[in-house]
Amino acid sequence: MPDEETVTNETTHLPPWTLEELAEDSLSHAEKGLALEHVRRCTRCHAEVEAHRALFSALASLPSFDPSPGFADAVMQRVTLPVAAPAAVLKRRWLPKTRRGWMTAGVGAMAPLLPLWALLSWVTGSGAAAGSMPGRAWAWFAGAAWSLIVRGAAAFVGSTTWQWLVTTGNDLIGGTRGLSVAAVLFAIAVPVSAWAMVRLLRTPVGMTTHAH
Amino acid sequence: MATSELNATTLTDHDLVVRAQKGSEKAYRELLGRYQRPVFSLIYRMVRDREQAEDLAQETFVRVFNNIDRYDPAYKFSSWIFKIATNLTIDWIRRKELPTVSIDGSRYATSNDEIEASTITVESGDENPEELLVSRELGDQIEAAIGKLRPEYRQAIVLRHIDDRPYEEIAQIMALPLGTVKTYIHRGRKELQEMLAHTRV
Numbered sequence: 001m002p003d004e005e006t007v008t009n010e011t012t013h014l015p016p017w018t019l020e021e022l023a024e025d026s027l028s029h030a031e032k033g034l035a036l037e038h039v040r041r042c043t044r045c046h047a048e049v050e051a052h053r054a055l056f057s058a059l060a061s062l063p064s065f066d067p068s069p070g071f072a073d074a075v076m077q078r079v080t081l082p083v084a085a086p087a088a089v090l091k092r093r094w095l096p097k098t099r100r101g102w103m104t105a106g107v108g109a110m111a112p113l114l115p116l117w118a119l120l121s122w123v124t125g126s127g128a129a130a131g132s133m134p135g136r137a138w139a140w141f142a143g144a145a146w147s148l149i150v151r152g153a154a155a156f157v158g159s160t161t162w163q164w165l166v167t168t169g170n171d172l173i174g175g176t177r178g179l180s181v182a183a184v185l186f187a188i189a190v191p192v193s194a195w196a197m198v199r200l201l202r203t204p205v206g207m208t209t210h211a212h
Numbered sequence: 213m214a215t216s217e218l219n220a221t222t223l224t225d226h227d228l229v230v231r232a233q234k235g236s237e238k239a240y241r242e243l244l245g246r247y248q249r250p251v252f253s254l255i256y257r258m259v260r261d262r263e264q265a266e267d268l269a270q271e272t273f274v275r276v277f278n279n280i281d282r283y284d285p286a287y288k289f290s291s292w293i294f295k296i297a298t299n300l301t302i303d304w305i306r307r308k309e310l311p312t313v314s315i316d317g318s319r320y321a322t323s324n325d326e327i328e329a330s331t332i333t334v335e336s337g338d339e340n341p342e343e344l345l346v347s348r349e350l351g352d353q354i355e356a357a358i359g360k361l362r363p364e365y366r367q368a369i370v371l372r373h374i375d376d377r378p379y380e381e382i383a384q385i386m387a388l389p390l391g392t393v394k395t396y397i398h399r400g401r402k403e404l405q406e407m408l409a410h411t412r413v
Contacts, residue, residue: 051405
């Protein structure tokens, strides 16, 4: 209990959640300082914190229960131990596990084929019947996709980034190999970055939020 | 492999899961050894019936182990196993709509032997008989009060205060927003304090 002399007639009290957090020591350092200062002067809040501490302590002291001695054997009798080779386990781990995952993987696999198809259709003039609505739509899409690819590639080759890649490649390796090395590096970097981003987005939010 | 298998107790959960995925029975048994007590305790406190708690705990481990290759290492193994345990238990409670609490053995026991067999003994080795009696009475009162909470509050309280899980992990286990979990815990504490107002707690 606080000193009789330090007790004042507080008219406002700390919120219940703050008192609980103080009792389980999960407030930030600054919040804890302020809360303790209030609790030292306020008998009601002090009593509430003590009541919470007593409850938490009583709950924490409750024993754990053991299952019966044959529990582990009973479980293991029903478990099918995997006999798959590590490579097979690895393969399963990389395969999508849900229908949505398979759909995403399918779309991802098809995506690079679409511009290629557009190019072939544009070059050969094949595709849906030329006069029909789908045919015209397809022709427009094929032309737009091809135009996008050609213009995009031209813009990239003309950019300072490309020049920097070529120059750096040439400086590092020498000769014309620099160009192909730069292209290979770029081709590797793009999917690796995408993979890293996906991993980052799938990682759950950090497990700690309470600063002390 | 044989040498490292001997040190299974020092391996992390993730290492053990990797070994289990490769078919190591010792890894399974080590995981069982680590989690059978907390998982069984959680389930027992939820259903208040030893026999049923054993069945649910067994089902939890069988499901986890038979789907070990689906474990996502982005999450803690403990979160995964507690999540499966709580889902199974809550489903069972909803199906049965548990009306009452019994710390003194199974409600389904029909003979003295069955009551004896299904009763949980709560004892600590470092107390004298008088202290033990008081402590046991208090413990029983707290257990009974926990048993009277709504299943969601009970689950959150047990995970937070008895299993000492952080709020974020409880939110993952219960598949609820963090704010909802905090509200459940706050309300559960309040109800426990009201129910235990007449005791030393």
